[in-house]
Amino acid sequence: MxxxxxxxxxxxxxxxxxxxxxxxxxxxxxxxxxxxxxxxxxxxxxxxxxxxxxxxxxxxxxxxxxxxxxxxxxxxxxxxxxxxxxxxxxxxxxxxxxxxxxxxxxxxxxxxxxxxxxxxxxxxxxQGFSAWEATGYEIELLRRNPTRKKVSGSSTIGLRGLINLGNTCFMNCIVQALTHTPLLRDFFLSDKHHCENERSRDNCLVCEMTRVFQEFYSGIRSVHIPYRLLHLVWTHARHLAGYEQQDAHEFFIAALDVLHRHCKGHNGASGNNPNHCNCIIDQIFTGGLQSDVTCQACKGISTTVDPFWDISLDLGPSSSSNSAPLPVPIIVPTPLPDFSLDSNSSGSSTSSSSLHNGDSGLMSPPGFDDVPHSLDDCLRRFTRPEYLGSSAKIKCSVCQNYQESTKQLTMKTLPLVACFHLKRFEHSSRFRKKISTFISFPHELDMTPYMSTHRRANGLSHHPRSNRTTTSDNQYSLFAVVNHHGSLEAGHYTCYVRQHQDQWFKCDDALITKASVHDVLQSEGYLLFYHKRILEYE
Amino acid sequence: MQTTIMADYGDRKIKDAQMRASINQKLVETGEKERLKELLRNKLIESGWRDELKAHCKEVVRRKGLEHVTVDDLVAEITPKGRELVPDEVKRELLHRIRAFLAQQSNI
Amino acid sequence: MFATIVIHECQVMMDTQLLLMAGVGQFERDDTGENELAEEIWTDLIDEMTLGLCFDIHRSVKLGLMIMDDITEEAQQEYDIVDEPGLDVFGQPPLKKHLECLCPSCNRNLAANRFAPHLEKCMGMGRNSSRLASKRIAIANTTKIDSDDDDDRDLDWTMALKGPKRSRKEKLSTNSPRRSKSKLKNDVGDIPSVSSNMENSMATFKALGNSVPVFETLSLEERKNILMTTCGVISEHTKKMCTKSLRCPQHTDEMRQGVRRYLLGLETEERLRHKGDGVLETEEIDIDTYEDGDSQALRERLNRIQQWDAISNPSPAESTSTTNSNEGQGNKKRKKGGKLTHRKRTKGRPHSAQSQTSTGSTAAAAAALQYEVID
CATH class of the missing domain: 3.30.40.10 (Zinc/RING finger domain, C3HC4 (zinc finger))
Incomplete structure (x- = not known):
C-alpha cells in the first residue's frame, strides 16, 4: 500500500x-x-x-x-x-x-x-523535524533482503577488534574511541559524507572512516585490518612519520585535523578560520577556550577565545608524581540529583572569594600546589587564575604600559564531545618519564564550575545553584577511556569504550572483552572522552 | 427536599460539564494545552514509554494481520496500556502543572 | 400538631445537616472537583498521546514500513555478547592466525603485523627515509644518459622499477620539484639503449614477485649516503643492509668493501656471485640493464651525470643527485655534499686507492668514487 x-x-x-x-x-x-x-x-x-x-x-x-x-x-x-x-x-x-x-x-x-x-x-x-522513512524503492530493497541485524542492548554489533600493524595500538585505541562517539557514529552510518572530489575518494580519510564504520557495524566477528587508514593518516599527516610507538593523543589530534580538512572537501578551500567551518568534526569536537588576562594595575581584562579540540591537563609538580596510587573512593555513576553533592561548588566559591579580596600574590587558593587526585582537581588547576610574574609583563592597552597581570583560562563554549588529555608523559631535554599517579575521574561530569560564565578572573562569583536550567547543558557522560600501560620505552595502549548506554568493553587491539564500570573508573586514564548528556537543537 | 437535592446534583453535573468545556477552551486559548502536550511528549519519549507501547502495538498488528488492522483495533487495546505504563513521576509532574493552571484560572 | 412541628424541625435539621454536609461537600468537592478535573485533563492528554502513537503505527503498517522490524530471534542470538573467560565478546578465542594485507603504496602482500614498519620505509618516512630517498634518486640518476630532460626519465625509471603508483609519483614530485610528472609509457621509449633492458628488468622484477630488496632501488647518492654512515653489509637472510655503525662487529671490513663495490656499481655479476653475498643479481636492475657489469662504462656515465648536474641548477631538495663536490659546485650543494667532500679528504684506504688507480678516469670520477669506502 x-x-x-x-x-x-x-x-x-x-x-x-x-x-x-x-x-x-x-x-x-x-x-x-x-x-x-x-x-x-x-x-x-x-x-x-x-x-x-x-x-x-x-x-x-x-x-x-x-x-x-x-x-x-x-x-x-x-x-x-x-x-x-x-x-x-x-x-x-x-x-x-x-x-x-x-x-x-x-x-x-x-x-x-x-x-x-x-x-x-x-x-x-x-522545527520541521520528521523522522526518516523508507521510500518505496527502499522498501522494495528491504523486502528483497530480509536479513536484519538489530543493534540491541545485548548484541555485539558495533564492536570489532583491530589488528596491531606493528606498534599501532595507539591508533587502534583512537579508532575505537571515534567509532564509539555516538554523534560521529550517527553521522557516518547515515551516510552523511558526500565526497567532494570524485577522483580522490581513495585518498579521502573521511571516506575511509565511513568504511571503517561499515566494517564495525557489519556484524563480522573477525578482526579488522586498518592498513588503509594508517596509510591515509600518514599520507596526510607526515609529521606523524615513523614506525616507533607514537602518542595516542598526538594521533587523535592529527586524525581530527585530517578529517576536518577532508570534510571540507578537496577544493582547496583552506578555511583557516576554524570559526567558519561547520564540518561534523567541528560540530562535535570544537570548543572555545577563553583566556582572560587581567592587568594588575587597572584591573582591565583582555579576553581572547581560541578553539580547542582537547584539554591537556597538567598533573602537578613532578617531584611527587611517582607516588603510589592513592586509594580514592570510586564514584558510582548516578544521575546528578542536586548540586549539594557537587564538591566543585565549595571549591569555586572559596577561590572567587579569595580573588575578591584583591590578593595580588598567588591567586590560587592553598592546596592547588598539591598533587591533583581527580579530574576535577586537574580542571580546577587548569582554570585557576595564574599570576604571570614580574618577568612576564603584558602590555595593557588601557594603561598603555607593561604591567603585571594574571591569566585565567575558562571554557567559553563546551564541545559536544570533550576529550581530556592527562599529561602523563614528561619530555624534557634531560629526561623523559611517565607520571603514573592515579587520577580518579567520574562517570558523570559537571563542567559548570569551569565555564567562563561561572568563573571570573576578578572574582564575580556565580552561585552554582543560581541557574539550574543552564547547568543542565553542562553535564557530561564518560564514554571512552584510553590507557597507557608500561613505561615510556616499552608501552602499550588499550582502551575502554561504552556501548548501549551502560555497557563497557575493553579493547586491546584484536581482543574485545566485556568490562565493568569499576574496571574503567579504576584504570589509570590517559585520554578521557566525555559527551554531553543533553543535546539541544539550535 | 430530595428532589431539590437531586436537582442540585444534576445542576452541578451540568455546571461541571460547562466548567470542563470552559477550562478546555482556556487551555487551548492560552496555548497551555500545546505546552503540556509538548512537555508530555518529551517526557514520554525520554522515559521509553513510546518504545514500550510501540512493542505492544506491533503485537496487536501481528494478531490482527497487517491487512486488516484498523486504528480502532489499536486504540481499544493500547489505550488502557498507555495509561498504565506512564511512569509515576511523569504523571505527577503533569498533574502538578495542570493543577497550577486550574488554580490560576480560578483566581482570575 | 406537635408531631408535625417535630417532624418539620427534624426535617429542617435534616435539611440543615444536609445543607451543611452539602456545604462541606461543596468545599471538598471544589478541591476534589479540581483534582478530578485535573485527572480528567490528564487522562485526555495521555489518551491523545496514545492515539497519536496508534495513528503512527497504523500508518506505518499501511505504508509497508513495518517491514523494517521483521527480525528473527535466531538471527539476533547470533550476535549476543559473550562474557566468558578466555573468549572475546564474539565468543572467539584470542587471535592466533597470521593475517596479511596489501600495501597501498607498493602493492605488495605482507604480514599485517609488519605493515607499519614496512609502510614507513615504503612511504619514505622515519629515520631511514632520507637515506632511502637518496638511494632511489641515485638509481634514477644512474639510468640517465646524455639527454637534457632527465627529469622525466628519472621519474619513469624509478617508476619502472616499482610500477606507476600514484603515491610514489606524488612523493617523488614533492621531493624533486624540478621533476615533472609524466606517464611511464611515453618516456620509456626515450631511453634508447635502455628500453630492451628495461623490459628485461621489468620482467625479472615481476617474476621475482615483488621481492626486490630495498637497497636495490636506491639511487647512487642514497647508497653513498648510507654507506658513509652505516656498515651496509647485506644480510643473506633479510636481504637488507646492516644499519649498525661503520665498525659493527657483526661484519668484516672486507664484507663492507664488497658491498660498497657492489652497490656502487663496480662489480660484475660474476665477481659478486663469487663473493657470495647471496644477493640475487638479477635484481640489480640498473647495473644490468646498462652495461652488463662494465664498470668503466658506468663511471663514464657518472661523469656525464656530474657534467649534466653542473650544467643544470642544483635543486635545493634532498633528491638532488650530485655525486661530488667539484670545485665551486661544492658550495652550492647541500650539507650532504659538503660532508662527502670532507670525508673524502680525511679518509682513505687501500681499496679506495685501488679503485682510483684502476679507473684512470677523470679526477672528478675518481673523487666521486673515492668516498664510497669509508672504513
Whole structure:
C-alpha cells in the first residue's frame, strides 16, 4: 500500500481539491495564529453533544464537528454521504465507507506544511523535524533482503577488534574511541559524507572512516585490518612519520585535523578560520577556550577565545608524581540529583572569594600546589587564575604600559564531545618519564564550575545553584577511556569504550572483552572522552 | 427536599460539564494545552514509554494481520496500556502543572 | 400538631445537616472537583498521546514500513555478547592466525603485523627515509644518459622499477620539484639503449614477485649516503643492509668493501656471485640493464651525470643527485655534499686507492668514487 488514499479520497479531491483539507488543518489542527487558536477554542466542540474530548472530527465536506467515540461524526457521514472526516487533534483522515483511516500523499504534504507553520508560531525548538522513512524503492530493497541485524542492548554489533600493524595500538585505541562517539557514529552510518572530489575518494580519510564504520557495524566477528587508514593518516599527516610507538593523543589530534580538512572537501578551500567551518568534526569536537588576562594595575581584562579540540591537563609538580596510587573512593555513576553533592561548588566559591579580596600574590587558593587526585582537581588547576610574574609583563592597552597581570583560562563554549588529555608523559631535554599517579575521574561530569560564565578572573562569583536550567547543558557522560600501560620505552595502549548506554568493553587491539564500570573508573586514564548528556537543537 | 437535592446534583453535573468545556477552551486559548502536550511528549519519549507501547502495538498488528488492522483495533487495546505504563513521576509532574493552571484560572 | 412541628424541625435539621454536609461537600468537592478535573485533563492528554502513537503505527503498517522490524530471534542470538573467560565478546578465542594485507603504496602482500614498519620505509618516512630517498634518486640518476630532460626519465625509471603508483609519483614530485610528472609509457621509449633492458628488468622484477630488496632501488647518492654512515653489509637472510655503525662487529671490513663495490656499481655479476653475498643479481636492475657489469662504462656515465648536474641548477631538495663536490659546485650543494667532500679528504684506504688507480678516469670520477669506502 502506498500513500494513495482510497477511492473516496480520490473522488473527493477530484471534485473539491485539497483546499478544504488545508483549511481544516490550518484552522483547527495545527493552529498557527492567535486568531485560529481562539477560533478553535470556541468552536472546537461536537455539534451534537458539545463535548470536546471524544475524538472530535471535522467533516471535510461541510462545517460539521462530531465526536468519533459517540458516533456523531459517523452518523453525520451516513446521513449526508459526506464520507471523509478529519481528526482534529492529529489531522488524520477517516473514510467512513472504508471504515478506517487512509493516507494520501497530498494531504500529508499539507499536514506537514501546516505543522511547520504551527511549530514556528509556537516557537517550538524542534522545527520541521520528521523522522526518516523508507521510500518505496527502499522498501522494495528491504523486502528483497530480509536479513536484519538489530543493534540491541545485548548484541555485539558495533564492536570489532583491530589488528596491531606493528606498534599501532595507539591508533587502534583512537579508532575505537571515534567509532564509539555516538554523534560521529550517527553521522557516518547515515551516510552523511558526500565526497567532494570524485577522483580522490581513495585518498579521502573521511571516506575511509565511513568504511571503517561499515566494517564495525557489519556484524563480522573477525578482526579488522586498518592498513588503509594508517596509510591515509600518514599520507596526510607526515609529521606523524615513523614506525616507533607514537602518542595516542598526538594521533587523535592529527586524525581530527585530517578529517576536518577532508570534510571540507578537496577544493582547496583552506578555511583557516576554524570559526567558519561547520564540518561534523567541528560540530562535535570544537570548543572555545577563553583566556582572560587581567592587568594588575587597572584591573582591565583582555579576553581572547581560541578553539580547542582537547584539554591537556597538567598533573602537578613532578617531584611527587611517582607516588603510589592513592586509594580514592570510586564514584558510582548516578544521575546528578542536586548540586549539594557537587564538591566543585565549595571549591569555586572559596577561590572567587579569595580573588575578591584583591590578593595580588598567588591567586590560587592553598592546596592547588598539591598533587591533583581527580579530574576535577586537574580542571580546577587548569582554570585557576595564574599570576604571570614580574618577568612576564603584558602590555595593557588601557594603561598603555607593561604591567603585571594574571591569566585565567575558562571554557567559553563546551564541545559536544570533550576529550581530556592527562599529561602523563614528561619530555624534557634531560629526561623523559611517565607520571603514573592515579587520577580518579567520574562517570558523570559537571563542567559548570569551569565555564567562563561561572568563573571570573576578578572574582564575580556565580552561585552554582543560581541557574539550574543552564547547568543542565553542562553535564557530561564518560564514554571512552584510553590507557597507557608500561613505561615510556616499552608501552602499550588499550582502551575502554561504552556501548548501549551502560555497557563497557575493553579493547586491546584484536581482543574485545566485556568490562565493568569499576574496571574503567579504576584504570589509570590517559585520554578521557566525555559527551554531553543533553543535546539541544539550535 | 430530595428532589431539590437531586436537582442540585444534576445542576452541578451540568455546571461541571460547562466548567470542563470552559477550562478546555482556556487551555487551548492560552496555548497551555500545546505546552503540556509538548512537555508530555518529551517526557514520554525520554522515559521509553513510546518504545514500550510501540512493542505492544506491533503485537496487536501481528494478531490482527497487517491487512486488516484498523486504528480502532489499536486504540481499544493500547489505550488502557498507555495509561498504565506512564511512569509515576511523569504523571505527577503533569498533574502538578495542570493543577497550577486550574488554580490560576480560578483566581482570575 | 406537635408531631408535625417535630417532624418539620427534624426535617429542617435534616435539611440543615444536609445543607451543611452539602456545604462541606461543596468545599471538598471544589478541591476534589479540581483534582478530578485535573485527572480528567490528564487522562485526555495521555489518551491523545496514545492515539497519536496508534495513528503512527497504523500508518506505518499501511505504508509497508513495518517491514523494517521483521527480525528473527535466531538471527539476533547470533550476535549476543559473550562474557566468558578466555573468549572475546564474539565468543572467539584470542587471535592466533597470521593475517596479511596489501600495501597501498607498493602493492605488495605482507604480514599485517609488519605493515607499519614496512609502510614507513615504503612511504619514505622515519629515520631511514632520507637515506632511502637518496638511494632511489641515485638509481634514477644512474639510468640517465646524455639527454637534457632527465627529469622525466628519472621519474619513469624509478617508476619502472616499482610500477606507476600514484603515491610514489606524488612523493617523488614533492621531493624533486624540478621533476615533472609524466606517464611511464611515453618516456620509456626515450631511453634508447635502455628500453630492451628495461623490459628485461621489468620482467625479472615481476617474476621475482615483488621481492626486490630495498637497497636495490636506491639511487647512487642514497647508497653513498648510507654507506658513509652505516656498515651496509647485506644480510643473506633479510636481504637488507646492516644499519649498525661503520665498525659493527657483526661484519668484516672486507664484507663492507664488497658491498660498497657492489652497490656502487663496480662489480660484475660474476665477481659478486663469487663473493657470495647471496644477493640475487638479477635484481640489480640498473647495473644490468646498462652495461652488463662494465664498470668503466658506468663511471663514464657518472661523469656525464656530474657534467649534466653542473650544467643544470642544483635543486635545493634532498633528491638532488650530485655525486661530488667539484670545485665551486661544492658550495652550492647541500650539507650532504659538503660532508662527502670532507670525508673524502680525511679518509682513505687501500681499496679506495685501488679503485682510483684502476679507473684512470677523470679526477672528478675518481673523487666521486673515492668516498664510497669509508672504513
Amino acid at each position: 502506498s500513500l494513495s488514499g482510497c477511492p473516496h479520497v480520490a473522488a473527493f479531491k477530484k471534485s473539491k481539491g485539497t483546499k478544504p483539507f488545508r483549511i481544516i488543518q490550518a484552522f483547527f489542527v495545527s493552529c498557527s495564529s492567535v486568531e485560529n487558536v481562539k477560533r478553535k477554542a470556541r468552536a472546537g466542540s461536537c455539534h451534537v453533544c458539545q463535548q470536546c474530548n471524544q475524538r472530535l472530527h471535522a467533516c471535510l465536506t461541510c462545517v460539521f464537528f462530531g465526536c468519533y467515540t459517540m458516533g456523531h461524526i459517523q452518523d453525520h457521514a451516513r446521513s449526508t454521504k459526506h464520507n471523509l472526516a478529519v481528526d482534529m487533534t492529529h489531522g488524520t483522515v477517516f473514510c467512513v465507507p472504508c471504515g478506517d483511516y487512509v493516507y494520501d500523499s497530498e494531504f500529508e504534504q499539507i499536514s506537514q506544511e501546516e505543522r511547520l507553520n504551527c511549530s514556528k508560531f509556537h516557537g517550538s525548538s524542534v
